[in-house]
Amino acid sequence: MKSHAKVVVIGGGVVGASVLYHLTKAGWKDVLLIERAELTSGSTWHAAGGMHTVNGDPNVAKLQQYTIELYKEIEAVSGQSCGVHITGGLMLAGTRERLDWLKMAKARGRYLGMDLEIISVDEAEKLFPLLEKKHFTGALYDPIEGHVDPYGVTHAYAKSAQIGGAEIVRHTRVTDLRPRPDGSWDVITDHGNVHAEHVVNAAGLWAREVGRMVGIELPILAMEHQYLLTGDMPELIGKPEQLHAIDFEGEIYIRQERGGMLMGTYERAGVPWSEVTTPWDFGQDLLPNDLERIAPSLEVGFEHFPALEGAGIRKVVNGPFTFAPDGNPLIGPIKGLKNFWVACGVMAGFSQGGGVGLALSRWMVDGDPGADVWGMDVARYGDWTSLAYTNAKVRENYSRRFRIRFPNEELPAARPLRTTPIYERLAAEHAVFGDYCGLEHALWFAPTEGEAVDHVSFRRSNAHPHVARECTTVRDHVGLLEISSYGKFEVKGPAAAEWLSRVMANRIPSVGRIALSPMLNDRGKLIGDFTLCRIAADHFFLIGTYAAETYYLRWFERHLPPTGVTVRPCAMQYVGLSVAGPKSRALLQSLVRDDLTTGSFPFLSFRRMEVGMIPAYVGRVSFTGELGYEMWVTTEYQRALYDLLVRAGLEHGLRSFGGRALNAMRIEKNFGTGAREYRPIYGPFEAGLGRFVDLKKGDFIGRAAAAEEKDSGGALRLVGFKVDAADADAIGDEPIWHEGKVVGWVTSGAFGHRVGASLALGYVPHSVAAAEGGFEIEIIGERHRATRLAALPYDSSGVLMRG
Numbered sequence: 001m002k003s004h005a006k007v008v009v010i011g012g013g014v015v016g017a018s019v020l021y022h023l024t025k026a027g028w029k030d031v032l033l034i035e036r037a038e039l040t041s042g043s044t045w046h047a048a049g050g051m052h053t054v055n056g057d058p059n060v061a062k063l064q065q066y067t068i069e070l071y072k073e074i075e076a077v078s079g080q081s082c083g084v085h086i087t088g089g090l091m092l093a094g095t096r097e098r099l100d101w102l103k104m105a106k107a108r109g110r111y112l113g114m115d116l117e118i119i120s121v122d123e124a125e126k127l128f129p130l131l132e133k134k135h136f137t138g139a140l141y142d143p144i145e146g147h148v149d150p151y152g153v154t155h156a157y158a159k160s161a162q163i164g165g166a167e168i169v170r171h172t173r174v175t176d177l178r179p180r181p182d183g184s185w186d187v188i189t190d191h192g193n194v195h196a197e198h199v200v201n202a203a204g205l206w207a208r209e210v211g212r213m214v215g216i217e218l219p220i221l222a223m224e225h226q227y228l229l230t231g232d233m234p235e236l237i238g239k240p241e242q243l244h245a246i247d248f249e250g251e252i253y254i255r256q257e258r259g260g261m262l263m264g265t266y267e268r269a270g271v272p273w274s275e276v277t278t279p280w281d282f283g284q285d286l287l288p289n290d291l292e293r294i295a296p297s298l299e300v301g302f303e304h305f306p307a308l309e310g311a312g313i314r315k316v317v318n319g320p321f322t323f324a325p326d327g328n329p330l331i332g333p334i335k336g337l338k339n340f341w342v343a344c345g346v347m348a349g350f351s352q353g354g355g356v357g358l359a360l361s362r363w364m365v366d367g368d369p370g371a372d373v374w375g376m377d378v379a380r381y382g383d384w385t386s387l388a389y390t391n392a393k394v395r396e397n398y399s400r401r402f403r404i405r406f407p408n409e410e411l412p413a414a415r416p417l418r419t420t421p422i423y424e425r426l427a428a429e430h431a432v433f434g435d436y437c438g439l440e441h442a443l444w445f446a447p448t449e450g451e452a453v454d455h456v457s458f459r460r461s462n463a464h465p466h467v468a469r470e471c472t473t474v475r476d477h478v479g480l481l482e483i484s485s486y487g488k489f490e491v492k493g494p495a496a497a498e499w500l501s502r503v504m505a506n507r508i509p510s511v512g513r514i515a516l517s518p519m520l521n522d523r524g525k526l527i528g529d530f531t532l533c534r535i536a537a538d539h540f541f542l543i544g545t546y547a548a549e550t551y552y553l554r555w556f557e558r559h560l561p562p563t564g565v566t567v568r569p570c571a572m573q574y575v576g577l578s579v580a581g582p583k584s585r586a587l588l589q590s591l592v593r594d595d596l597t598t599g600s601f602p603f604l605s606f607r608r609m610e611v612g613m614i615p616a617y618v619g620r621v622s623f624t625g626e627l628g629y630e631m632w633v634t635t636e637y638q639r640a641l642y643d644l645l646v647r648a649g650l651e652h653g654l655r656s657f658g659g660r661a662l663n664a665m666r667i668e669k670n671f672g673t674g675a676r677e678y679r680p681i682y683g684p685f686e687a688g689l690g691r692f693v694d695l696k697k698g699d700f701i702g703r704a705a706a707a708e709e710k711d712s713g714g715a716l717r718l719v720g721f722k723v724d725a726a727d728a729d730a731i732g733d734e735p736i737w738h739e740g741k742v743v744g745w746v747t748s749g750a751f752g753h754r755v756g757a758s759l760a761l762g763y764v765p766h767s768v769a770a771a772e773g774g775f776e777i778e779i780i781g782e783r784h785r786a787t788r789l790a791a792l793p794y795d796s797s798g799v800l801m802r803g
């Protein structure tokens, strides 16, 4: 084994082999993969090898498409067959809701360039004669599903990488990782040490153990997974190979394997494997079968596909593989560690392995993954993902693998975990809570305890009239909203302003003022949108998307100078409340000595005040688009502040409102969010944030690309629409049609209660963004006329907000 390499990849499963190949393809030749046993000695060897393109996250779906298309390439480079069988695939629906879900998946596929088709049960039976029609209502057909040979794929990646210059060392275990002061690593193995500039943890079933070598606890857990192979079936003799099928209501997947069928299930009573540590002596082993556990699914399988029952079970495979709490991979650099990368938690290695390798290699070589990989970024998790939290969430995710997640559905596992001091107060107001990064936050308020439950649906739900009342209260009186679930940072030091001016695209505000600012990456794309509040010349309070806190810190860390600036994440050490609506000023004025008139505390002011007895930072800003104030306090004051506002609010008609109402109101103002509109695939001018980019202030990260985008106009435009919707509003990811062609996609949608219309925000090509008419938005399989809104639907002049 060599003693130095630019990169050491730990783990020779399908993921490590793909990363290795993609690094060589990106031009890094001095790369070494270390495998403890033979290649494929983790989850990979016993996988069922199924692959498909459909995924709930369009960005992950794109990487799945890429993976499947890659097999031809690695076969050609390596001469090693991947055993690719493109049979086509059916996703079978047994209920109306499932068919709706499939229609939405098909619609998403339209702008991803996928050739998906909704077919009738009769057509499904023609394609897959084993099914019993009476159990199904329709299906989604995908021509490029199928299966591969796990051994062949892994070796094809490995050989292709070796041809590209990589080295692979087998039967060598990495036992420790020691950082050097320059950010490089000593990789300690049982057969000597290697000095590496970068280390990639692609250790699959042992990724947690490798993480622990560098002091991190990765949120992944292995679950046992079983599939069975039937004996040969006369029904298959002389027929073309059967399709790959997923039967959602039966919670099973099924495909042909030689002369019989392979059937697997994600059983509801899933069982984790090696909950705390993975034994190093686990090799190409299988776990004992537990047919009793999967018996309910088998019974359904035999009913839905009767020919299987007579075929007999030839073999059962029970093997472990790893999941993150949301079932998506964990990739990227780790905050606080230099040159340490992860590519693990990949639960669908044969659909996702190629995309994971591509994104990670670009990130390592170019400093940027080159796509929107937020759905897979390891930084989407933070301190709350304890071992027990991960355990509860992974079990839940596994058991729901084939179940529908409705847009208004909040999942119950591991809750409540994180709560703010007013949690019980909000519960007493009949709040329906959502879970955001493990934190409970109010979504909406029901009139009675018995009504405080979401009836899950793709259409307008039972919450609709209550959210409407919350919005009109804010419009006509004053509403109270908890705003703790934002990311907050304190930035301090003599070089703070200069540094912020370099990482933020807007001009830095003067003391006592607020500025809204995009944060751009080197390619000039949006990686954040912040509220910058200046407390003193050398002291700032930043507010951004909470889910991205670790992501932001990782970015800040990369760009911080050695001295002169400190960045402190406040997490829940600062929590907040906001009042919004025409009576918010009178309410707050009754509690503070400061003069709140616009003359002395105008829009975008920020000041320390005493609200009653409570020291607070108060900002004159509101995401609702109304006159409003945000108050930030240290945690121990929040309950007193809430009580004070509620008491004083009585005479102003104050009521609480939640996240659903806020979402509807911000869409009425075309305000985007980091989670939806402001993503690293869009530029600031495309996103309508051009007025917050100060190209004259001097250099900042992404400036050159932003200037170019301004000149060229960019490729896309964020546009607001009024939709002639019936009983379902857009929620995001619906296709936007123009003159009969799909031209774009919705990023957010909701019913705008203040304007009485169904609204959507979405991206379309710049060239059609100004078209007068001809737009349609497809909601649950139906196209609805959409009117492009030339002006903001609510308070287009901003007089309410600024007044």
Ligand SMILES: Cc1cc2nc3c(=O)[nH]c(=O)nc-3n(C[C@H](O)[C@H](O)[C@H](O)COP(=O)(O)OP(=O)(O)OC[C@H]3O[C@@H](n4cnc5c(N)ncnc54)[C@H](O)[C@@H]3O)c2cc1C
Pocket: 010, 011, 012, 013, 014, 015, 016, 034, 035, 036, 037, 038, 039, 040, 041, 042, 043, 044, 045, 046, 047, 048, 049, 050, 051, 172, 173, 174, 175, 202, 203, 204, 205, 206, 207, 210, 225, 226, 227, 317, 318, 319, 320, 321, 343, 344, 345, 346, 347, 348, 349, 350, 351, 352
């Ligand atoms: C029963 C079953 C069916 C499945 N069916 C499918 C399917 O149909 N389609 C699909 O896409 N996916 C399927 N999967 C999931 C698939 O197997 C995984 O997504 C994939 O194998 C993950 O690959 P990996 O490279 O991340 O991890 P692993 O395969 O676990 O590879 C990790 C490698 O790292 C090595 N390693 C670990 N630690 C060290 C160390 N310290 N030093 C050196 N080497 C080390 C291990 O020996 C191992 O070879 C299935 C899994 C199971 C169990």
